[in-house]
């Protein structure tokens with residue numbers, strides 16, 4: 029039988045409101061792709077170890093999940109693992125990774141202080157770019173990483189990361205160096221370190237982008 033006792037909170041009867049629906053961060057991702065049931069990065073990494081959603085896993089040694097601080101303010105997103113990354117199981121550890129470490133050091137950051145990952149987690153054969161279908165298969169993992177790390181700033185390294193994170197129609201010419209804020213996270217696109225190795229003329233604009241990242245991190249640290 030129902031109790032007739034008066035409510036302690038008049039006007040607040042009935043079921044509590046449903047939690048707000050999850051709004052994915054990446055363009056085009058559906059909430060159900062986002063591993064919403066997973067509450068930590070270790071669980072996500074475990075799930076991704078078994079992933080066979082696209083054909084890349086059958087041609088690589090291992091899934092390369094991420095490196096760095098899971099609570100970092102700064103997240104760096106590249107394209108996909110290369111040969112050295114595939115061998116060692118860590119992103120950005122080849123020549124491009126060494127250059128990235130130098131760039132980070134130049135803005136007074138250690139690699140261990142940032143969170144580094146890629147759009148796809150398995151090495152494309154011959155270091156080719158991932159296909160749109162492979163990006164589609166893997167982007168839910170990146171979405172979940174962004175949700176679980178919740179960085180203040182994301183840097184998209186190269187066109188593929190820029191199109192995956194910011195806008196599928198983006199061009200580097202228009203997007204590079206421009207700040208966008210989405211869901212409270214500031215995002216900037218810059219050149220991939222591998223492109224800097226091939227094109228020394230990109231180094232100066234990339235350096236300006238990373239100086240801008242340093243300035244935004246300091247503003248965030250001071251609560252601006």
Ligand code: SF4
Pocket residue numbers: 076079080081082083084085091148149150162165166
């Ligand atoms: S690239 Fe991503 S989607 Fe494809 S098998 Fe590897 S982890 Fe799974």
